[in-house]
Amino acid sequence: MTEFAGNLDFPSWPQYGDAERTGLIRALEQGQWWRMDGREVDTFEAEFADYHGSAHALAVTNGTHALELALEVMGVRGGDEVIVPAFTFISSSQAAQRLGAVAVPVDVDLDTYNIDPARAAQAITERTKAIMPVHMAGLVADMDALGKLSADSGVPLVQDAAHAHGARWRGTRIGEFGTIAALSFQNGKLMTAGEGGAVLFPDAESYELGFLRHSCGRPREDRTYRHRTSGSNFRLNEFSASVLRAQLARLDGQIDTREERWPVLSRLLADIPGVVPQQVDDRADRNPHYMAMFRVPGLTEERRNALVDDLIARGLPAFAAFRAVYRTDAFWEHSSPDETAEEIALRCPNSELINSEGIWLHHRTLLGTERQMHDIAAVVAEAVAHL
Template sequence: MHARQGPEFPRWPQYDETERDSLIRALEQGQWWRMGGDEVNSFEREFAAQHGAEHALAVTNGTHALELALQCMGAGPGTEVIVPAFTFISSSQAAQRLGAVAVPVDVRPDTYCIDAAAVAAAITPRTRLIMPVHMAGLMADMDALAKISAEAGVPLLQDAAHAHGARWQGKRVGELGSVAAFSFQNGKLMTAGEGGAVLFPDTEMYETAFLRHSCGRPRDDRRYLHRIAGSNLRMNEFSAAVLRAQLRRLDEQIALRGKRWTLLSRLLGAIDGVVPQGGDVRADRHSHYMAMFRLPGIAEEKRNALVDRLVDAGLPAFAAFRAIYRTEAFWEIGAPGETPDAIAERCPNTDAISRDCVWLHHRVLLAGEREMHATAEIIADAVAAV
């Protein structure tokens, strides 16, 4: 198959003089790490304010954000962390690297977010945390999960790596009363190439996290009096300077992506065999990290061939995440005492979605209406050809 000229989409990451000026500002302050400069501190205040949180702590990347939050919330050997079976592998590995057992549960077939009923069924006396993932920026059912959390006495940790600026019934991620972790990796909705952040609803946990992310060392320490075990997860000043610029574009970009998804999802839904990701009216602000759709019943090999066709035609298309229990990495450490097939039996939606789902990078949704029509036409042609 010959590659053809496809629609033109905006580049990603996006940047302009704002990022350039921010980097110069960070450079010229003469202190390039957070303990001497002000860019990280300023970014944390701005990010917390925009997401309705009491505190934000900037860290090296999204995986470390999850690990730090999990550690501060008591995950470790002898504990279990409930995670969606359909997610990027960091959601489970962050818990597993701490010695906790990751317990995969199924997701909903329409939203691809964790199924609250499956969560309730998976809770045991060893369950320490429940980790919903806001898939593609669509928030999980936070009402049902909050109820389960309260009744079981098991706290929630929101994996909000896709959900910058998202809302649930008018509440921002930081206003839901639980810890939340974000990623600023290169493809995310705002980025410095790498980076992460954790939102905390209370000062005590935030202060503990600050110590752990800085080798257990207090801010004012001059005698190497490390109070608790930790690691160096500190964000540098240059990354924070870039993220402050990226944060200023977030609201406008979310609005545009939402408008474009309304059109694109309608066009995709008109293609025989294509089912766009569903929504939830209570998730009244979907940040659209990915434009996702399923082809129910398609074989995985054909789905992969379809993705290749889309890429050849100029779309930034990808196969969906593999079910975490279908990866070798999941079984290296902190895996439950089950076989992959046993987990798959109780996760039929995850098994199906990981075979039949496709996603497009969110820069597609930053293009014009003409590109939405062109995208849908390319997908229709490719579906008809496989």
């Protein structure tokens, strides 16, 4: 292992420059700051849809609302079931629960941290309305197996692609699978306006319904308040859209850099006794690497948290892995499954391990130099050795 050279001055995040400044001024000076009258949101939606190979994109207030709107357009209602990974950010389950549906957690693969298609198949019932794969840390879930499961069962997929801007699976972009996909532009995401989200729609009918529901059920040209559906105000503003247009333009170059850095860092982390990095699936041939993730097997949650604190003290932007959704109070506030948390844990052993052993580093670390990948690994090695 290379000794630490003392350089943890990683690029800052968010990144911005003259393109964002120009966009904000352009939005300001157009004199219309609402999406219904301005041009920035419409233009961003067209650019974002084209980038991801989707027929339509709808910009919304945040990624959680994007998931909620996606499920609503798919017809998810109270009492329906939505299959979600047990290991994911809580929005995946809460989006279903806020609609009165039952989020059904299933286990993930211990190598990729993505939903296990076989476990998802076992969870399907007559009440299942959707299966929600999450492309964890930007690594696309097994869309071959999941696509077959959807076709065989008749249960549609909805992609939680909050981490997966620009990702591909065997050359297929996330907007080309024929499913609805939801993305996030929260401050830490791969492109950001502080907050924001988007829904990719594969057809005009679902897009039009999404548009209605994201605008209080009101058609574009309505002047007499004829709200055609229920809905809410999930509209994105013109200023955020102008920033996102600039962010989208720089995304490919950032992904290229992270794709170069992760193989180096992953190899170095794997050389550290007791450290297991998130594994790749070669079919996911473009991974934007939202997080640099790894496990330290054998740790309790308390010792993992102490390790994260140590890494932070040593200068790494480190975080504990997401809690398994059923290990949060929030999950149970709006849930009525037939199982207890401990019963769910028994059928989700991999999620239990990641819950207590998982650590991730901010993706800005992967925008650093190749030398800094060695410095990261050296710091991790020192911290693990002191456990």
